[in-house]
Amino acid sequence: MTNLTNPSLDAAALEAQSREFLVFSLGEEEYAIDILKVQEIRGYENVTRIANAPDFIKGVTNLRGVIVPIVDLRIKFHLDKVEYGGQTVVIVVNVADRVVGIVVDGVSDVMTLTPEQIKPAPEFGVTLSSDFLSGLGSLEDRMLVLVDIDKLLTSDEMALVEQASE
Amino acid sequence: MDITDFYDTFFEEAEELLADMERHLLELDIDAPDSEQLNAIFRAAHSIKGGAGTFGFDVLQKTTHLFENLLDHARRGEMTLRRDIIDTFLETKDMLHDQLDAYRNDEEPDQEAFARICQTLQQLALEEIGQGLEGAEDVPTPGDADSPGQQPATPEPPQAGAPAAEEAGDGGDQRLVVALIDVGDKDRALLIEELEQLGEIQAQQGNQACYEVTLITAVSRDDIEAVMCFITEPEQVQIRVDESEEAITAPAAEPAPEATLPGENTEAPQPAPPSATPAASRPDTNKNDASKTKASDAKPKKAKGSESSSIRVSVEKVDQIINLVGELIITQSMLDQTVSELDGVNNGNLLNGMNLLQRNARDLQEAVMSVRMIPMDFVFSRFPRVVRETSGKLGKEIELVTEGESTELDKSLTERIIDPLTHLVRNSLDHGIEPPEVREANGKPRTGKLTLSARHQGGNIIIEVSDDGAGLDRDKLLAKAQESGLSVTDTMSDDEVWQLIFAPGFSTAKEVTDVSGRGVGMDVVKRNIQGMGGQVQIMSARGKGTTIRIVLPLTLAILDGMSIKVGEEVFILPLSTVLESLQPSRDDLYPMAGDDVVLKVRDEYLPVVAVHEALDVTGAKTELNETIAVIVQGEGRRYALLVDDLIGQQQVVVKNLETNYRKVPGVSAATILGDGSVALILDIAGLHRLNRAKKEARHQQRPHHDLERRLHTEGEAS
Numbered sequence: 001m002t003n004l005t006n007p008s009l010d011a012a013a014l015e016a017q018s019r020e021f022l023v024f025s026l027g028e029e030e031y032a033i034d035i036l037k038v039q040e041i042r043g044y045e046n047v048t049r050i051a052n053a054p055d056f057i058k059g060v061t062n063l064r065g066v067i068v069p070i071v072d073l074r075i076k077f078h079l080d081k082v083e084y085g086g087q088t089v090v091i092v093v094n095v096a097d098r099v100v101g102i103v104v105d106g107v108s109d110v111m112t113l114t115p116e117q118i119k120p121a122p123e124f125g126v127t128l129s130s131d132f133l134s135g136l137g138s139l140e141d142r143m144l145v146l147v148d149i150d151k152l153l154t155s156d157e158m159a160l161v162e163q164a165s166e
Numbered sequence: 167m168d169i170t171d172f173y174d175t176f177f178e179e180a181e182e183l184l185a186d187m188e189r190h191l192l193e194l195d196i197d198a199p200d201s202e203q204l205n206a207i208f209r210a211a212h213s214i215k216g217g218a219g220t221f222g223f224d225v226l227q228k229t230t231h232l233f234e235n236l237l238d239h240a241r242r243g244e245m246t247l248r249r250d251i252i253d254t255f256l257e258t259k260d261m262l263h264d265q266l267d268a269y270r271n272d273e274e275p276d277q278e279a280f281a282r283i284c285q286t287l288q289q290l291a292l293e294e295i296g297q298g299l300e301g302a303e304d305v306p307t308p309g310d311a312d313s314p315g316q317q318p319a320t321p322e323p324p325q326a327g328a329p330a331a332e333e334a335g336d337g338g339d340q341r342l343v344v345a346l347i348d349v350g351d352k353d354r355a356l357l358i359e360e361l362e363q364l365g366e367i368q369a370q371q372g373n374q375a376c377y378e379v380t381l382i383t384a385v386s387r388d389d390i391e392a393v394m395c396f397i398t399e400p401e402q403v404q405i406r407v408d409e410s411e412e413a414i415t416a417p418a419a420e421p422a423p424e425a426t427l428p429g430e431n432t433e434a435p436q437p438a439p440p441s442a443t444p445a446a447s448r449p450d451t452n453k454n455d456a457s458k459t460k461a462s463d464a465k466p467k468k469a470k471g472s473e474s475s476s477i478r479v480s481v482e483k484v485d486q487i488i489n490l491v492g493e494l495i496i497t498q499s500m501l502d503q504t505v506s507e508l509d510g511v512n513n514g515n516l517l518n519g520m521n522l523l524q525r526n527a528r529d530l531q532e533a534v535m536s537v538r539m540i541p542m543d544f545v546f547s548r549f550p551r552v553v554r555e556t557s558g559k560l561g562k563e564i565e566l567v568t569e570g571e572s573t574e575l576d577k578s579l580t581e582r583i584i585d586p587l588t589h590l591v592r593n594s595l596d597h598g599i600e601p602p603e604v605r606e607a608n609g610k611p612r613t614g615k616l617t618l619s620a621r622h623q624g625g626n627i628i629i630e631v632s633d634d635g636a637g638l639d640r641d642k643l644l645a646k647a648q649e650s651g652l653s654v655t656d657t658m659s660d661d662e663v664w665q666l667i668f669a670p671g672f673s674t675a676k677e678v679t680d681v682s683g684r685g686v687g688m689d690v691v692k693r694n695i696q697g698m699g700g701q702v703q704i705m706s707a708r709g710k711g712t713t714i715r716i717v718l719p720l721t722l723a724i725l726d727g728m729s730i731k732v733g734e735e736v737f738i739l740p741l742s743t744v745l746e747s748l749q750p751s752r753d754d755l756y757p758m759a760g761d762d763v764v765l766k767v768r769d770e771y772l773p774v775v776a777v778h779e780a781l782d783v784t785g786a787k788t789e790l791n792e793t794i795a796v797i798v799q800g801e802g803r804r805y806a807l808l809v810d811d812l813i814g815q816q817q818v819v820v821k822n823l824e825t826n827y828r829k830v831p832g833v834s835a836a837t838i839l840g841d842g843s844v845a846l847i848l849d850i851a852g853l854h855r856l857n858r859a860k861k862e863a864r865h866q867q868r869p870h871h872d873l874e875r876r877l878h879t880e881g882e883a884s
Contacts (some may be wrong), residue, residue: 048844049735050830051781052856060827062838065493069827098826161828 018114021137023144024091024104027079032137032144035110037093044070044088044103054159058103063092069160071153072103095150100160102149111144113137118146131155172547176217177270178478183210184266188259196247204241207255211237214262216391225275226265232287233258245294254290258283341368342387345404346377356555357403361390481577484537491527491534492724492819498527499816499840531817535724538578542620542629543571545580549591549618556595563602563612564595569619575627579718582698583629586691590631590714591616593688598635598712608709610634626742627720632713638664638706664704668692699834701851727818727837727847730796731811732777733786738818738837738847739807743798747812750795762861765795765806772797773854776808780832780857786810800850807853820847832856 021032047059047070056075060067070090074082090101121133132152137144154161187210190203211234218227233255239245261283265275344361346354354377361367365383372378383390387405505513505520546568557564575583599605599614606612617632640663647654647666654666670689692702700718719725719742727738754766755774764771774795778786787793787810795806818837823830823846834849 046843048836048846050827050833050846051783052831060823060836060844062842062844065489065496065821065838067821067823067826067836067838067844100826159828 018112021111021113021144021146022091022107023109023111024089024107026074026077026105027081030108030142030144031073031104031147032111032113033091033093033147033149034134037095037149039092039094039099041107042090042092042101043086044084044090057159061090061101063099063101066099068092068099068101070101070103071158071160074103074105076158093149093153095153096161098153098161100153102153111137111139113139113144113146121146173221173270176221177266178476180214180217180266181263182478183214184259184263186210188256191252191255191259194247194252196249196252199240199247201241204237208234208237208241223265223269225277225280226262226269229258229262229265229280229283232284233262236287236291239291239295251290251294254286258287340383340407342381342383342390343406344379344381344390345372345406346379347402347404348375349377349402359555359558481538484534488534488538488724489819491531495527495531495817495819496838496840496842498523500842503840528817531724538576539574539720540577540580541571542573542575542580542627545575545584545587546571546618546620548584549588552588552591553595553616556592560596561601562595562599562614564599564614564616567615567617569617570621573620573622573627574720575620575718576720579698582694583716583718586694586716587618587629587631589688589691591618594631594633594635594712594714598633598637600636622720623717623742627718629716629718630713631716632711634711637708637710637712638667638704639708643667660706661704664706667704668702725818725820725835725837725847726815728796728815729813729839729845730777730807730809731813732781732809733783735781735783736813736839736843736845737777737781737809738845739796739798739850740834740847741815743800743850745797745799745804747794747796750790750793750806750808752790755790767797767806770804772804772806774806774808775854775857777848777853778808778810780853780860798850800852800854803851803854805850805854807850818845818847831859 020035022035022038023030023032025031042063045061047061049059050057050069053059056072058070058072060069062068072082084103087106088103089105089107090103091107092099092101117139118135118137121130121135123130132148132155134146134148137146152158187207190207190210194200194203194207211230215227215230215234218224218230236245237255240247240251245251261279264279268275342365346357349357358367358370358379361379361381365381368380368382370377370379381390390405391403502520502524505516508516510517549568550566553564553566594616599616600608600610602612605614615634617630619628619630619632621628640660643663643666644654644656644658647669650669652666652669654663668688668691670687695702695716695718698718700716703715703717704712705715706712719740725738726741728741728744730737730739748767750765756764756766756771758764763774765774766772776793777783778788790808793808793810794812795808796812798805798807818839820835821837821844823833823836830846832849832853832855833846834852835847836844837847839845
């Protein structure tokens with residue numbers, strides 16, 4: 001981190017480089033996505049099931065006249081406890097010209113992370129390939145998993161986007 | 167089909183071009199005119215002239231011709247633009263508009279105004295460039311304008327002795343060099359063919375970038391251009407008089423400065439040359455104009471009547487309105503549901519109001535939808551030409567019959583159906599209909615018959631291309647398919663064999679012809695049509711002919727649906743696919759070899775698709791005598807769908823699932839119900855395929871599936 005000692009990097013420059021993230025929880029873990037991708041946050045309700053879709057695709061819902069698919073990241077990430085209650089929240093994100101809703105356990109806050117606070121993501125296991133991570137955010141005693149939501153939702157394994165081969 | 171059918175297209179186009187022209191004229195910076203803008207104005211005038219000439223709108227053509235020449239000078243920088251010149255141009259544009267309106271109302275344009283505008287333009291040309299305009303001999307002389315009492319119905323015919331130098335070729339033969347710039351092989355062949363009909367081709371040479379044809383013809387440049395414009399863009403054709411051989415006719419047709427100018431050519435016998443009135447000074451002309459405008463005030467008023475009869479609106483705007491109306495309908499049915507729970511006695515007024523709202527909303531929806539509908543004539547009218555050209559090239563004699571031109575179809579679909587249909591027609595002409603000799607030998611009339619028809623069936627439109635040709639050759643298709651490595655068997659049904667022609671890269675044509683057998687194949691046709699939510703069916707009889715049937719939904723935006731319930735889930739069936747519904751009795755259900763169950767309905771055995779099995783619905787009724795069988799039709803076949811309940815019929819707004827998600831097997835789209843929830847619209851054929859695929863997968867795991875086993879056990883029990 002030689003950058004820290006670089007006198008040309010003053011506070012203003014740091015400010016300019018820092019990005020804002022929306023922090024949400026899946027079980028005990030804290031994840032974060034780029035806030036610019038977020039369109040809105042709403043409750044989980046009225047989802048129409050789609051037959052023969054992967055289990056983490058809960059179905060589609062009506063978002064003011066637009067049909068939006070709903071993905072449950074808790075199921076995708078193999079969390080033990082998947083419950084739907086008053087706290088269950090859908091984050092509606094805009095990726096690749098599409099609108100997709102993701103189900104999470106809760107939204108906690110919006111954080112600003114400077115480049116220094118973002119560490120490279122380690123090689124991960126099977127459930128969440130590090131391809132879909134933009135890094136790990138360290139904030140005092142908290143660790144945020146920064147998800148590259150674009151890559152994740154358009155990936156083959158999410159089966160959200162029609163692949164050219166089909 | 168005659169040429170008048172294209173009038174409306176021309177009017178609309180010309181209207182747009184004039185609007186463009188006006189915009190450019192208004193934006194034009196007089197001190198530093200943008201050459202792109204000048205070119206655009208020139209092109210607009212040129213296109214209108216071309217169209218007007220084709221349709222025989224003489225006055226319009228002549229006016230635009232003069233205008234165009236003037237603009238030509240302007241864009242070459244031979245004329246310095248001034249404010250009053252632009253004003254004159256704008257006035258000319260208004261005049262063109264009036265003339266267009268007159269033609270649209272089946273009237274002759276105001277001859278007086280015509281004469282006046284021609285005079286103004288001539289005047290301008292004389293003053294600014296010191297020369298008259300080519301084509302000027304065709305316009306009425308100022309004498310006409312000065313004596314309005316004179317019969318104005320016919321413009322003064324071109325005076326025999328008014329060669330006006332430049333367009334002398336109009337009368338006799340001339341030698342023209344037609345340069346085709348960047349024209350593809352196919353189009354070039356067509357163009358040369360056209361040219362052959364216009365005159366004698368002396369030589370042709372060149373390459374794709376610039377192919378030159380030397381032509382001796384009596385036809386004027388403009389007419390040639392007008393003909394060519396059908397095939398290619400005006401910019402791709404350049405016509406000039408062959409200067410190498412001046413013997414035949416007058417010099418350069420382009421108004422080159424060295425050509426004999428009318429202004430200098432005073433000895434030329436011109437009885438009443440337009441250029442003979444240079445004395446009339448500009449202010450005079452303007453005064454003249456003003457008084458004349460008053461005098462002819464009555465006429466333009468009549469023309470105004472037609473303006474309100476049609477407006478050009480972008481499709482996006484219409485779509486936006488349709489979407490909004492769709493939302494309105496959803497909101498209305500949501501309200502309706504809430505209100506219906508209220509007590510009718512105390513809320514009579516509210517309920518009445520709701521009824522009224524419902525009716526109005528439906529009417530509004532229907533009215534908005536009808537905006538997008540246009541008759542199939544729009545598509546069919548371009549085929550006589552296709553057939554004439556193609557049959558000529560193939561040496562076949564073909565009669566084209568069109569039926570059901572007034573059948574209406576959504577505009578976005580008409581536009582997209584043109585290409586596939588053209589391909590099918592060409593294919594029929596090339597492969598379907600035999601050469602005259604073969605036909606005679608087979609005891610058929612020499613002239614082949616190609617029928618294009620359109621009709622409504624339920625919520626669909628059925629478009630058919632039928633020929634009375636040789637029909638498809640089953641053996642040849644099979645052999646060819648084997649050759650191309652497709653998996654085929656001799657036991658395939660005819661239907662399946664016919665579908666082979668839609669396989670990518672499949673062509674039975676022995677050799678690639680000009681017309682078909684290469685490039686885009688039938689697979690593209692099929693893909694296009696499926697992309698529109700349609701299907702293609704083929705019916706063919708050896709020696710009798712082939713019919714290709716395209717089934718398309720009338721519109722993609724709204725659907726008459728039947729809502730059904732399976733378990734706790736609601737689905738929509740397109741009403742057009744629903745034939746009937748009945749309570750199946752166990753006696754009519756027969757298990758079939760393997761996994762299938764068929765339902766006997768009036769001596770017909772229909773494959774049974776249990777919706778809850780295909781779509782994994784839990785909690786659905788499984789007792790056969792509790793379910794309802796809905797007999798549906800998809801891709802030409804019938805199925806019996808087992809559902810729990812019929813809820814009712816309703817119009818739904820079709821929402822694409824693929825916008826934010828992906829294609830789902832067995833589901834064609836989604837819609838939003840009255841309570842705001844999403845319901846999936848089922849795709850019958852897709853559902854059946856899905857069912858079969860699932861059964862096959864299940865078959866691997868256990869020999870019998872639920873439904874069939876139940877049939878067996880129930881049968882044993884009884």
